[in-house]
Amino acid sequence: MPRAAVAEAFQRWQTANPTPTTELEYGNGFQLLVAVVLSAQSTDKGVNLATRRLFPVAPDAAAMATLGEAGIAEHIKTIGLYRNKAKNVAMLSRILLERHAGEVPADRGALEALPGVGRKTANVVLNTLFRQPTMAVDTHIFRVANRMGLAPGKDVLEVEKALLRRVPKDFLLDAHHWLILHGRYVCTARKPLCGQCIVRDLCEYRDKTD
Structure with a gap:
């Protein structure tokens, strides 16, 4: 896509949804980190159902x-892989207490040193919690x-x-959320809903649906 078309696409997404955010539910930075770790190979909806039980007892x-x-x-x-995820969450909680006074660090290296936290998870936290211009590619x-x-x-x-x-x-600060929402609800994997797409005329996909 030409750069002008890219800019136009994001302008339209911004107009349609001026304040996009994650669909994961959380009450503080620690809960966001845990929710993102739990979301690996799981849906946000499924994670939210689980954290509604977990966070009241372990906030x-x-x-x-x-x-x-x-x-x-x-x-x-x-949720899927729950045993391994439980192990990672318990370990990262202890590490946060030992190294960061229980707080989520605003540093990529420190985040990626935590169990269950890879580049994508770190990018989500850096962008959503600390408003850094990162791009978490799922x-x-x-x-x-x-x-x-x-x-x-x-x-x-x-x-x-x-x-x-x-x-x-x-x-850039909100691009991550607009793209995820577009892929989740419009530009879906098996059959994209091109007839409902507000950037259809800018998109270079050849096999558009009606």
């Missing part, structure tokens, strides 16, 4: 560490970026770097 790192791996697992057993963003011709790339890191280059700075 912060100290309470989560006290609850422990078994207690966490009992509260999140409705399956939705990877698909949209390639399908539209917005920022093609062979892997998620290539797409991430391309988006950071091509998305106008005025839209």
